[in-house]
Amino acid sequence: MNDPNYVTDLKKNIRQQLDTASAAHAALFKMNDYKKQVKDALPPGIDDAALERILSKDEVWLKLKAASDQALKEDSQTVAAARARIRQAMIEESRAREAVAEGRAKAGDRPEKK
Numbered sequence: 001m002n003d004p005n006y007v008t009d010l011k012k013n014i015r016q017q018l019d020t021a022s023a024a025h026a027a028l029f030k031m032n033d034y035k036k037q038v039k040d041a042l043p044p045g046i047d048d049a050a051l052e053r054i055l056s057k058d059e060v061w062l063k064l065k066a067a068s069d070q071a072l073k074e075d076s077q078t079v080a081a082a083r084a085r086i087r088q089a090m091i092e093e094s095r096a097r098e099a100v101a102e103g104r105a106k107a108g109d110r111p112e113k114k
C-alpha cells in the first residue's frame with residue numbers, strides 16, 4: 001500500500017470526492033432555496049403534496065432537480081472508483097505477499113505492470 005501511484009490515485013480521488021460532494025451540496029441547497037421561494041409565493045396552508053405537484057411542473061425546479069441528480073450520480077461514481085482502486089491495490093498486495101511466501105519474489109520487489 002506504499003506504492004506511490006496508489007497514493008497519488010487516492011489523493012486525486014479525494015479531491016474529486018470533495019469537488020463532487022460540494023457540487024451535490026450546492027445543488028441541494030439551490031433546490032431547497034427555490035422550494036422555499038415557491039412555497040412562500042403560494043397561499044398559506046398549502047400542503048406538501050400540492051407543493052410537490054406544482055414543483056413537478058415547474059421548469060426551473062426540473063432543471064435544478066436534474067442538476068442535483070447528476071451531481072449525486074457523479075459523487076457516487078467517484079466513491080465507487082475509489083473503492084475499486086482500493087480493492088485492486090489490496091488484491092495486488094495479496095498476490096505480492098503470496099509470491100514472496102512461495103519464493104517467486106523478494107520482499108520489496110515491485111510487480112511488473114502488464
